[in-house]
Amino acid sequence: xxxxxxxxxPSYLDSSHPGPWGIYLQxxxxxxxxxxxxxxxxxxxxxxxxxxxxxxxxxxxNGTVAHFEGYRVQHNNSRGPGKGGVRYHQDxxxxxxxxxxxxxxxxxxxxxxxFGGAKGGIRIDPRQHSMAEIERITRRYTSEIHDxxxxxxxxxxxxVNTNGQIMAWMMxxxxxxxxxxxxGVVTGKPxxxxxxxxxIEATGRGVYVVACEAARExxxxxxxxxxxxxxxxxxxxxxxxxxxxxxxHVVAVYDHTxxxxxSRGLNVPALVEHVKSTGGVAGAADTETLSVNDFWxxxxxxxxxxxxxxxxxxDNADLIHTRILVEGANGPTTPEADDIISAKGTIIxxxxxxxxxxxxxxxxxxxxDFSSFFWTEQEINHRLEAMMRAAYSGMSAVxxxxxxxxxxxxxxxxxxxxxxxxxxxxxxP
Numbered sequence: 001x002x003x004x005x006x007x008x009x010p011s012y013l014d015s016s017h018p019g020p021w022g023i024y025l026q027x028x029x030x031x032x033x034x035x036x037x038x039x040x041x042x043x044x045x046x047x048x049x050x051x052x053x054x055x056x057x058x059x060x061x062n063g064t065v066a067h068f069e070g071y072r073v074q075h076n077n078s079r080g081p082g083k084g085g086v087r088y089h090q091d092x093x094x095x096x097x098x099x100x101x102x103x104x105x106x107x108x109x110x111x112x113x114x115f116g117g118a119k120g121g122i123r124i125d126p127r128q129h130s131m132a133e134i135e136r137i138t139r140r141y142t143s144e145i146h147d148x149x150x151x152x153x154x155x156x157x158x159x160v161n162t163n164g165q166i167m168a169w170m171m172x173x174x175x176x177x178x179x180x181x182x183x184g185v186v187t188g189k190p191x192x193x194x195x196x197x198x199x200i201e202a203t204g205r206g207v208y209v210v211a212c213e214a215a216r217e218x219x220x221x222x223x224x225x226x227x228x229x230x231x232x233x234x235x236x237x238x239x240x241x242x243x244x245x246x247x248x249h250v251v252a253v254y255d256h257t258x259x260x261x262x263s264r265g266l267n268v269p270a271l272v273e274h275v276k277s278t279g280g281v282a283g284a285a286d287t288e289t290l291s292v293n294d295f296w297x298x299x300x301x302x303x304x305x306x307x308x309x310x311x312x313x314x315d316n317a318d319l320i321h322t323r324i325l326v327e328g329a330n331g332p333t334t335p336e337a338d339d340i341i342s343a344k345g346t347i348i349x350x351x352x353x354x355x356x357x358x359x360x361x362x363x364x365x366x367x368x369d370f371s372s373f374f375w376t377e378q379e380i381n382h383r384l385e386a387m388m389r390a391a392y393s394g395m396s397a398v399x400x401x402x403x404x405x406x407x408x409x410x411x412x413x414x415x416x417x418x419x420x421x422x423x424x425x426x427x428x429p
Contacts, residue, residue, distance in 0.1 A: 019095030038419040054144035075101035075117040078421040082118030085159025092121035109414035142173040151184035158188040184369035187362035196365035197377035204238025206357020223247035231306035244268035258282035305332035327351035350407035
């Protein structure tokens, strides 16, 4: 397997520390032997199509002017317009946004959506700013990237620390600059502005659906299964609720405030209410606290990392004792950890399929905006579940065919679709 520094990295990345982009390159290398004649196009996957870095100057509430670094990366558009979230986080880097955009290319193709991959971000800690400042930052950022986004070019969506309100401001800013309301420029909007029913819960619901498919293949009954979840936002919280309703025991939840545990299963509805009132899981009634190492060491049927990337590394991979690991977050498992955990016989359901429920319902929202015809939540959930099951089934079949992991299988499916589109389109001019 090639090390990331063996690649011809662009001059703006540090070859000794390529960051998340280096992880993505390793994943592509593992797929190369399975691409057949399409492998002549593989360098397409290793180079983002377009990278825009913008300065975001904003007047703060105290009258001073602050400058923030903003990014929008479009990795590939061979199969359709770019699609991907915008995150507001103080540790956002170009390498991270590049990798996330590439994973979106793979994710969209793995689920067979007519999108390419894109991603955006601003280096900002939103907790340090008022809502008025966040609005001004959002509007200025949207204006700066205006020329490369649009319903047929690149469609942003919510990600870490962004939400429906921020998407509404992005849509409004884009529309004002265009001179007409353009609802399809972003997804994850409020329903009142052309957002889709079921969008907020979509990623967590998709995680639940593929976890159930993996459990079924492994002979695990969801009723009574022991589940541990890292992250308790839209993804982890929704998945926990659905597992709880199906009779599973969610025994531990780990978020930014701490870790709560109950060997008999947490009271998930009560935990949801506790988080609403306190902002985190810490201190919830009828729970014990665990150390981080104890959380990762729990013997479970299903473990779901649904927080940030890089949470499971070679430093803690040996601790993990679960039968199925379902990646709710993007890139939570490093390649080294992937190998360690897989060697134990643990099935890893990769992020590019496991958390694709969000982009799938974003696709439904985009379609509904174009047609101005909106579906019921029941229709949306039914279509989401059907597409997630089909994506899991296709990935699982390729894994068995080639004797590879589900992650490599997902990349084989997705990269083949992307490169076939690249090959058929050809090079212009």
